[in-house]
């Protein structure tokens with residue numbers, strides 16, 4: 001009997017930014033595997049619950065790949081024992097968090113998993129400092145990069161990196177055309193997500209050259225977010241949502 005692994009975002013540190021879903025998963029967990037960036041107050045809170053807690057962040061001088069294998073095996077071991085495991089990560093697990101690597105591993109091992117997104121530092125840390133990322137007159141886009149890349153890599157984002165487009169439902173035909181003209185391959189994967197995370201969520205997967213027709217047939221009406229880039233292919237592997 002397999003247990004289950006919840007890959008959970010703990011938010012940026014303030015326990016008030018843990019989601020209700022995260023707290024519920026923690027409450028029912030047998031084992032918590034937590035990362036370095038999970039806030040101290042959150043760790044203290046979980047300690048009061050008398051859960052088995054294992055530090056699963058990187059140790060100093062440790063090679064990332066070896067440690068990742070070790071963490072994967074820990075998740076697998078407890079899940080195969082039938083345990084409920086919470087893999088608790090700072091911020092959101094799918095934002096520079098290797099949550100994707102762990103989810104892919106579990107999925108390939110046939111271990112039941114669920115992703116519980118967290119409040120990412122991307123927007124919450126600036127917000128606590130009184131900084132809005134967008135403003136009707138000052139900025140209508142946000143570039144998220146790591147400081148490990150150089151500016152040349154940043155410039156490649158429109159051609160290679162992931163693009164998340166908000167409010168793009170009605171302008172999708174022009175966006176796809178312009179991205180192809182700008183050098184993005186016509187077979188670049190695209191996901192169009194309507195009413196994401198709600199009971200009515202719909203996910204339409206296509207590529208730059210056919211997504212417009214698929215979206216037209218689906219007659220979307222609600223709030224829509226578009227993701228462009230190879231990461232969209234993970235949707236097949238992790239298969240977390242209803243797709244058209």
Ligand SMILES: C[S@@+](CC[C@H](N)C(=O)[O-])C[C@H]1O[C@@H](n2cnc3c(N)ncnc32)[C@H](O)[C@@H]1O
Pocket residue numbers: 012013037090091092093094095096097119120121122125
């Ligand atoms: C490996 S990334 C993980 C990001 C995380 N998954 C998220 O969604 O926020 C770690 C980096 O996120 C940023 N970060 C995360 N939490 C933060 C916080 N509370 N304050 C400032 N920066 C934070 C720092 O730049 C840190 O080096």
